[in-house]
Amino acid sequence: MNTTLITGIGELTTNVGSPADPIRGRGPDLRSDSADASADRDDVSGSGRAGDPCGTMRDAAVLVEGDRIAWVGSPHDAPDADEVVDAEGRAVIPGFVDSHSHLVFGGDRAAEFEARMAGQRYAAGGIRSTVAATRAATDDELRARLRGFLDEMLGQGTTTVEIKSGYGLSVADEERLVRLAAEVTPEVTFLGAHVVPAEYADDSEGYVDLVCGDMLDACAPYSRWIDVFCETGAFTVAQSRRILDAGIARGLRPRLHASQLGPGDGVRLAVELGAASVDHGTYLTDADVAALAASDTVLTLLPGVEFSTRQPYPDARRLIDAGVTVALACDTNPGSSFTSSMPFCVALAVRDMGMTPAEAVWSATAGGARALRRDDVGIIAPGARADLVLLKAPTRIHLAYRPGVPLVDRVWKDGIAVR
Numbered sequence: 001m002n003t004t005l006i007t008g009i010g011e012l013t014t015n016v017g018s019p020a021d022p023i024r025g026r027g028p029d030l031r032s033d034s035a036d037a038s039a040d041r042d043d044v045s046g047s048g049r050a051g052d053p054c055g056t057m058r059d060a061a062v063l064v065e066g067d068r069i070a071w072v073g074s075p076h077d078a079p080d081a082d083e084v085v086d087a088e089g090r091a092v093i094p095g096f097v098d099s100h101s102h103l104v105f106g107g108d109r110a111a112e113f114e115a116r117m118a119g120q121r122y123a124a125g126g127i128r129s130t131v132a133a134t135r136a137a138t139d140d141e142l143r144a145r146l147r148g149f150l151d152e153m154l155g156q157g158t159t160t161v162e163i164k165s166g167y168g169l170s171v172a173d174e175e176r177l178v179r180l181a182a183e184v185t186p187e188v189t190f191l192g193a194h195v196v197p198a199e200y201a202d203d204s205e206g207y208v209d210l211v212c213g214d215m216l217d218a219c220a221p222y223s224r225w226i227d228v229f230c231e232t233g234a235f236t237v238a239q240s241r242r243i244l245d246a247g248i249a250r251g252l253r254p255r256l257h258a259s260q261l262g263p264g265d266g267v268r269l270a271v272e273l274g275a276a277s278v279d280h281g282t283y284l285t286d287a288d289v290a291a292l293a294a295s296d297t298v299l300t301l302l303p304g305v306e307f308s309t310r311q312p313y314p315d316a317r318r319l320i321d322a323g324v325t326v327a328l329a330c331d332t333n334p335g336s337s338f339t340s341s342m343p344f345c346v347a348l349a350v351r352d353m354g355m356t357p358a359e360a361v362w363s364a365t366a367g368g369a370r371a372l373r374r375d376d377v378g379i380i381a382p383g384a385r386a387d388l389v390l391l392k393a394p395t396r397i398h399l400a401y402r403p404g405v406p407l408v409d410r411v412w413k414d415g416i417a418v419r
């Protein structure tokens with residue numbers, strides 16, 4: 001099997017070697033007391049915060065064998081390899097795990113964005129214009145667009161991506177979208193309940209019947225997850241419960257969009273159903289935060305949405321200090337967040353949501369993996385997938401410190417150098 005040794009890594013983010021659940025503030029403080037501890041200042045514990053969520057190693061090397069990581073340690077003990085890459089003292093992080101995206105769609109909504117920036121409010125109904133453009137597009141057009149986005153994401157260090165349907169909203173079109181998504185990722189989410197389509201405007205219950213019946217039958221074979229946009233203007237909590245229950249009965253796992261446009265009962269529904277993740281959480285009550293903290297449900301923050309809709313940013317500090325597991329994702333979609341850049345989301349999370357750089361990088365890698373219930377990505381450890389990013393920077397802090405700058409130098413996905 002082909003082996004590659006990446007050596008001379010100045011700062012390696014492993015996301016392991018910390019307590020069982022470091023970001024939740026349990027276990028011992030792993031604050032480094034080594035000679036270069038001052039370099040770890042972004043990791044140093046504050047109130048209720050664990051030491052180093054990133055399991056940081058200084059002066060490290062990683063051996064890749066086939067599609068897996070075979071060994072992690074000091075360059076002085078490194079095994080021989082077919083190929084050697086010298087990181088020249090720069091930082092290596094796990095490939096980003098973007099656990100929330102809507103990449104299969106036609107058209108764009110640049111004019112809507114321009115109007116919003118001029119003062120118009122964001123509402124869920126804009127989704128319908130993308131539905132019309134998506135239905136009008138051919139499979140090949142959607143496929144080419146989708147592959148273009150994935151290439152764009154890979155160039156920014158994203159090696160795992162979840163993709164939702166939700167711009168078809170008919171049995172045939174939703175089937176098409178999950179089928180196209182399944183060509184490029186195992187993390188496919190059936191989101192037939194994205195918005196009620198225009199043809200069911202006066203009969204949302206009839207549309208829910210369709211989603212739970214023929215549409216689910218057509219989409220389940222291509223999907224791992226089921227999701228609902230549980231929000232005023234989209235689906236009620238009762239409808240969301242019906243749809244998620246129907247998906248669970250078909251072997252799909254639940255996740256949920258909730259509390260994006262205002263507070264509601266969606267978060268507690270997600271927790272009650274054991275959802276892997278509930279996403280957005282822009283408006284959370286104290287009861288929501290307490291329910292999340294006592295659960296295994298990840299809260300996935302999507303700061304690109306607040307950026308592009310000018311909504312207030314949720315307070316990640318409040319969540320992390322309460323013991324909630326937090327992930328970060330892009331929510332790439334043509335309406336509310338048309339960025340595919342995880343580094344940009346990391347920068348926003350640090351600048352506007354109160355996360356440390358270490359927490360933001362953890363949430364964008366290991367946090368995303370938890371939101372997808374995956375233990376083979378988002379970490380750098382023997383046995384994990386060899387998904388690695390070499391930065392053009394000595395530390396991951398630069399991802400937030402130098403926003404908008406292309407800092408990704410090389411990317412390995414499944415052990416293959418793709419950049």
Ligand SMILES: [Zn+2]
Binds near residue numbers: 100
């Ligand atoms: Zn979304």
